[in-house]
Amino acid sequence: MRDERFCASNCPFTRAIGTIGNKWKPIIINVIGTRTIRFGQLDSIVPLISRKVLAEQLKELEEDGLLERLAYKELPPRVEYKLSEKGLAFLPILESIKEWNCKYEVAPMPGEADKKSRVNYARMV
Amino acid sequence: MRDERFCASNCPFTRAIGTIGNKWKPIIINVIGTRTIRFGQLDSIVPLISRKVLAEQLKELEEDGLLERLAYKELPPRVEYKLSEKGLAFLPILESIKEWNCKYEVAPMPGEADKKSRVNYARMV
DNA sequence: TATTCTGGTTACCGCCAGGTAACTACAAAT
């Protein structure tokens, strides 16, 4: 999921893309935002992701220092995730991507993608 | 390459990620920057990319309005690519990703990834 | 005549990202 070639680049930008440049990580970081959240919550809030992939992504985000994982020694288990300072510093970038998209996105073709065919991501917000 | 599910989302951020959230597009946009560049140049400058994938990416970027393609009716053919207003507006975001990475990136483990194993992306700049 | 130059496109193929379903541990509730 992480691109090892990119991560081994001499270019800091390429390395950044190698680390967070896939489709799931920006979504996950954006969903977490400033809150503390549990695995199960993420699994139900992040749409279309499988537990397996979510677990992989979270592990990598933690390894890359974007995420902090707090596991309570309880049963049933409880694990909480929150963004680290590095992760929080990434939020404004995601925000600017959102603004950029809103400003420049072309309107979808009239009949092409009607609302019913759209996944409902309202929960995310 | 584009994630159609994401592109069909109600969330503008998710749609943005569906459009530009893969590993090649940010790299290509960054390489083009403010200049006008030809296909062959891109192919040799962007490291590790195949002509096939490059062509696909460029086509999608053009469809999504980030890129302008100028084909001269010559032989051998000449095609020039440059960022549109939308594409240019994305550059500062890439710049902030670069800065973010430089600021927070963890130093690589001493012996783990030595310089010789690193791809040389110096040409990119 | 043959080669070169350019910007792709196409056919073919292998590998792996990512999905599904089953399974874990153990306490508390029914």
Added chain:
DNA sequence: ATTTGTAGTTACCTGGCGGTAACCAGAATA
């Protein structure tokens, strides 16, 4: 005794991403 709830992990399997190599037009050059 059985079910429920949580956070994963594992085995298994398939679609499609992406790489390679061949091929195209047609003018210019050798």
